[in-house]
Amino acid sequence: MKRISLSSILIVFILSAPYISFAQQEKRWLKHHISLLTTPAMQGRGYVNKGHDRAAKYVLKYFKEYGLVPVNKDSTYLQTYSFAVNTFPDEVSLKLNKKQLVPGADFLVDAASNSFNNDKIKVTSIDLNKIKDTATWNKTKAAWHTESKAYFLKNTDSLCKHLSINERRFAKQLPKGCFFIRQHGKITWTVATDTIPATVFYVEDTVLPRRVKKAAVHVNALYLPAAKNKNANIIGCVPGEVSDSFIVFTAHYDHLGAMGKEAYFPGASDNASGTAMLLYLANYFAKNPQHYTMVFIAFSGEEAGLLGSDYFVNHPMIPLDHIRFLTNLDIMGDATDGITVVNATEYKKQFDLLQRINNSKDYLPQIKSRGKAANSDHYHFTEAGVPSFFIYTNGGRGFYHDVFDNAASLSMTNIDKVAKLLVAFAKELNVP
Numbered sequence: 001m002k003r004i005s006l007s008s009i010l011i012v013f014i015l016s017a018p019y020i021s022f023a024q025q026e027k028r029w030l031k032h033h034i035s036l037l038t039t040p041a042m043q044g045r046g047y048v049n050k051g052h053d054r055a056a057k058y059v060l061k062y063f064k065e066y067g068l069v070p071v072n073k074d075s076t077y078l079q080t081y082s083f084a085v086n087t088f089p090d091e092v093s094l095k096l097n098k099k100q101l102v103p104g105a106d107f108l109v110d111a112a113s114n115s116f117n118n119d120k121i122k123v124t125s126i127d128l129n130k131i132k133d134t135a136t137w138n139k140t141k142a143a144w145h146t147e148s149k150a151y152f153l154k155n156t157d158s159l160c161k162h163l164s165i166n167e168r169r170f171a172k173q174l175p176k177g178c179f180f181i182r183q184h185g186k187i188t189w190t191v192a193t194d195t196i197p198a199t200v201f202y203v204e205d206t207v208l209p210r211r212v213k214k215a216a217v218h219v220n221a222l223y224l225p226a227a228k229n230k231n232a233n234i235i236g237c238v239p240g241e242v243s244d245s246f247i248v249f250t251a252h253y254d255h256l257g258a259m260g261k262e263a264y265f266p267g268a269s270d271n272a273s274g275t276a277m278l279l280y281l282a283n284y285f286a287k288n289p290q291h292y293t294m295v296f297i298a299f300s301g302e303e304a305g306l307l308g309s310d311y312f313v314n315h316p317m318i319p320l321d322h323i324r325f326l327t328n329l330d331i332m333g334d335a336t337d338g339i340t341v342v343n344a345t346e347y348k349k350q351f352d353l354l355q356r357i358n359n360s361k362d363y364l365p366q367i368k369s370r371g372k373a374a375n376s377d378h379y380h381f382t383e384a385g386v387p388s389f390f391i392y393t394n395g396g397r398g399f400y401h402d403v404f405d406n407a408a409s410l411s412m413t414n415i416d417k418v419a420k421l422l423v424a425f426a427k428e429l430n431v432p
């Protein structure tokens with residue numbers, strides 16, 4: 001091994017110091033936005049206590065502050081639309097035997113669940129392993145006394161297999177009443193735009209008592225019809241020399257919201273991180289206008305089924321066939337292992353460009369290529385023929401759709417380099 005002198009170490013340290021601090025500055029800037037988008041006041045940027053409205057106001061404020069220009073004639077930057085959603089603004093609690101469980105961490109209610117309140121209900125265990133067909137299943141559940149008893153359903157996965165349905169569809173088939181389903185490993189929540197007759201709890205197996213005999217249950221659901229749940233996509237642009245050709249960046253700012261008064265889903269990785277990156281790019285390009293018009297869209301309703309981007313594609317505020325390229329950002333909190341590009345196989349030229357920039361600047365350890373996938377807001381654009389990527393980072397602790405996806409859990413490793421890569425990519429796309 002070669003010996004290195006102390007002075008050469010010092011020189012390297014002094015020379016690299018400004019770069020370290022510049023990278024830290026960018027990370028801090030992004031983390032600051034992520035922290036503010038994930039505070040308890042934002043209520044998981046969902047549909048309880050107007051969390052989604054607060055998040056929309058936050059994004060709008062910075063779009064204006066950075067000097068983005070509205071693309072619509074009424075100058076509001078907003079595209080409003082609505083959809084129905086099931087919510088839990090009031091108490092959600094569960095006690096099994098004498099053990100009070102922690103909402104979010106120990107259990108989740110099915111997002112489409114109905115209300116159910118009972119301070120002392122008997123629990124009966126049912127093994128579903130023996131049921132192998134629809135007729136037996138229908139007969140079994142018809143015999144349940146769901147008014148006086150709650151049911152602990154064992155081996156739901158084996159019945160789901162026989163019925164060829166997933167767990168969510170299975171929950172839909174349950175009658176009105178209270179049910180517990182054991183969950184192996186991680187529990188993840190979702191948003192439901194419909195309701196089911198039953199109240200279904202998914203309980204972590206690690207916190208389950210050996211035998212569940214009784215329960216105290218409180219779930220108060222509030223179904224909001226579309227008329228009572230307005231949402232907004234937020235759109236701003238930086239006009240270029242060519243005003244009617246667009247390079248677009250998108251990210252969804254909504255998340256799952258809250259489940260009762262105690263558990264809210266911060267959604268730091270998904271997708272406060274992408275929203276922060278969108279703000280970063282908006283701020284950068286507002287100061288550095290390009291040849292084409294740069295458009296920035298913050299979508300709502302993604303977690304409810306890509307509803308915001310679906311609405312936009314069906315009611316475009318810029319002509320879709322004038323979009324030269326669209327890049328959707330969703331999950332941008334840890335790029336230890338680089339990034340993955342969805343649609344890389346569809347848009348080979350743009351993917352090669354991204355690779356070329358990354359190789360010449362040595363930004364990220366890896367850029368993975370993926371084909372088409374209906375997993376974020378790029379999807380409806382792709383289907384409508386708009387050339388687009390969906391980029392997400394690879395790394396992190398795997399918190400996803402749970403109460404642990406908070407700002408502190410994001411390492412922000414290489415995120416400054418992702419920002420630089422995206423800036424360089426957009427600049428290259430702007431070469432006429």
Ligand SMILES: [Zn+2]
Pocket residue numbers: 252270271302330331376
């Ligand atoms: Zn997402």
